[in-house]
Every structure is written in C-alpha cells, then in structure tokens.
Amino acid sequence: DAMVIQNPRYQVTQFGKPVTLSCSQTLNHNVMYWYQQKSSQAPKLLFHYYDKDFNNEADTPDNFQSRRPNTSFCFLDIRSPGLGDAAMYLCATSRVRGTGGFGEKLFFGSGTQLSVL
Amino acid sequence: AQTVTQSQPEMSVQEAETVTLSCTYDTSESDYYLFWYKQPPSRQMILVIRQEAYKQQNATENRFSVNFQKAAKSFSLKISDSQLGDAAMYFCAYRSGDTNRDDKIIFGKGTRLHILP
Numbered sequence: 271d272a273m274v275i276q277n278p279r280y281q282v283t284q285f286g287k288p289v290t291l292s293c294s295q296t297l298n299h300n301v302m303y304w305y306q307q308k309s310s311q312a313p314k315l316l317f318h319y320y321d322k323d324f325n326n327e328a329d330t331p332d333n334f335q336s337r338r339p340n341t342s343f344c345f346l347d348i349r350s351p352g353l354g355d356a357a358m359y360l361c362a363t364s365r366v367r368g369t370g371g372f373g374e375k376l377f378f379g380s381g382t383q384l385s386v387l
Numbered sequence: 388a389q390t391v392t393q394s395q396p397e398m399s400v401q402e403a404e405t406v407t408l409s410c411t412y413d414t415s416e417s418d419y420y421l422f423w424y425k426q427p428p429s430r431q432m433i434l435v436i437r438q439e440a441y442k443q444q445n446a447t448e449n450r451f452s453v454n455f456q457k458a459a460k461s462f463s464l465k466i467s468d469s470q471l472g473d474a475a476m477y478f479c480a481y482r483s484g485d486t487n488r489d490d491k492i493i494f495g496k497g498t499r500l501h502i503l504p
Contacts, residue, residue, distance in 0.1 A: 312494040312496045318491075374482060381430050
C-alpha cells in the first residue's frame with residue numbers, strides 16, 4: 271500500500287525548461303517536505319509545509335518553488351533547471367512532532383530522479 | 388545549530404557477522420529524536436530504528452539495535468547477523484522535539500554498507 275507517491279519516477283527535462291514534480295500522500299499528515307539528494311550525499315531540505323504554512327530554507331535557490339493545494343498533494347516547481355539541479359528529489363511526510371508513538375518519523379516516497387539535458 | 392556526523396563513509400562486513408555504524412551529533416536541546424534510515428540502491432528511504440532522547444533504554448528492532456549515549460552525544464547502530472539485503476546507505480538523523488523550533492530533520496552524510504558474501 272503506497273503511502274507517499276511520487277510521480278514520475280524518472281524525469282528528463284531540458285536546460286531552462288520548467289518542470290514540475292508531484293507528491294501525494296494517503297496518510298493525512300500535516301507536514302510535507304521536499305529534499306534534494308545528489309549522488310552519495312545526504313538529503314538536503316529545500317522546504318517544508320506545516321499544513322499550508324510554507325517554510326523555505328534560507329539556502330534554497332529562488333529557482334525552486336512549491337505548492338500545496340490540499341493536504342494530500344504537494345508540488346515542486348523548478349522554473350529554469352540548470353545542470354546542477356540534476357538530482358533525486360525526495361518527498362516526505364510526517365505527523366506533527368509531539369503526537370506520540372511513531373508520529374515523529376518521516377515517511378518517504380520513492381523519489382523522482384531528475385535529469386537535465 | 389544542530390549537526391550530525393557520520394565519520395565512516397564506507398564499511399564492509401562479512402555476511403552473518405556484526406557491524407556497528409557510528410554517529411555523533413551536537414545539540415544544546417534536551418528533547419529530541421534520533422533515527423537511522425536505510426536507503427537501498429532502489430533509493431526509497433526507510434526507517435530502521437528510532438530513539439527518543441528522554442528514554443534511557445536503547446531501542447531494538449530485531450537484528451538492529453542502537454547504543455545511545457546521551458552525555459557523549461553518540462548514537463551508533465549495530466546490525467547483527469548481517470544479511471545481503473542490509474547493503475545500503477545508512478543515514479543517521481536528528482529531529483528536534485521542541486515544537487517552538489523549526490521542524491527539520493538533519494541528516495548525516497551517510498555510511499555506505501557493503502555486505503560480503
């Protein structure tokens with residue numbers, strides 16, 4: 271039973287051509303995250319939503335934007351992809367901290383591998 | 388700011404043997420969560436084990452256990468009876484338990500574990 275679903279699994283785009291990656295969840299979690307992960311590196315947080323409250327990391331380039339139209343869906347928009355944006359993009363969800371049990375762990379999707387030509 | 392350090396970029400272990408992955412962290416907080424995540428070559432990140440800082444007892448999940456030393460800020464992962472399916476990148480991660488602080492999961496750089504048949 272897929273809980274965090276990312277589409278597509280692989281995305282190829284051209285240099286400078288806008289691209290959107292999508293994430294959906296069936297867990298009804300308040301918090302959704304977007305991470306960028308380059309080969310053999312730790313995931314780097316780009317931004318996260320607490321419900322509709324958007325939280326951008328200070329070092330996330332303006333080229334990256336996000337939308338969360340409802341609880342279930344979240345999108346990552348890359349306005350003008352550069353070669354350096356080629357990476358795996360991971361979506362994750364979580365319940366709010368302090369809700370007990372395993373509420374504090376993250377559930378990850380399978381990721382979207384973005385290639386920029 | 389919190390940091391997570393994994394000093395072993397790669398490790399190898401013989402199948403059926405035991406291996407310990409190291410992780411240290413730095414924080415001034417008293418309430419937090421620590422995690423070990425596994426990322427196999429298929430790239431989906433899955434939770435291996437978690438530890439709440441207020442609990443003195445070390446967490447255990449089947450063949451996986453941790454050695455949590457709060458004063459030393461150390462959180463190592465022990466894998467017993469290593470199996471070929473354990474081959475993956477392992478990330479140590481930290482999450483603040485203070486709901487007044489930014490909700491970030493901070494990842495270490497990872498340890499790539501090889502299982503030798």
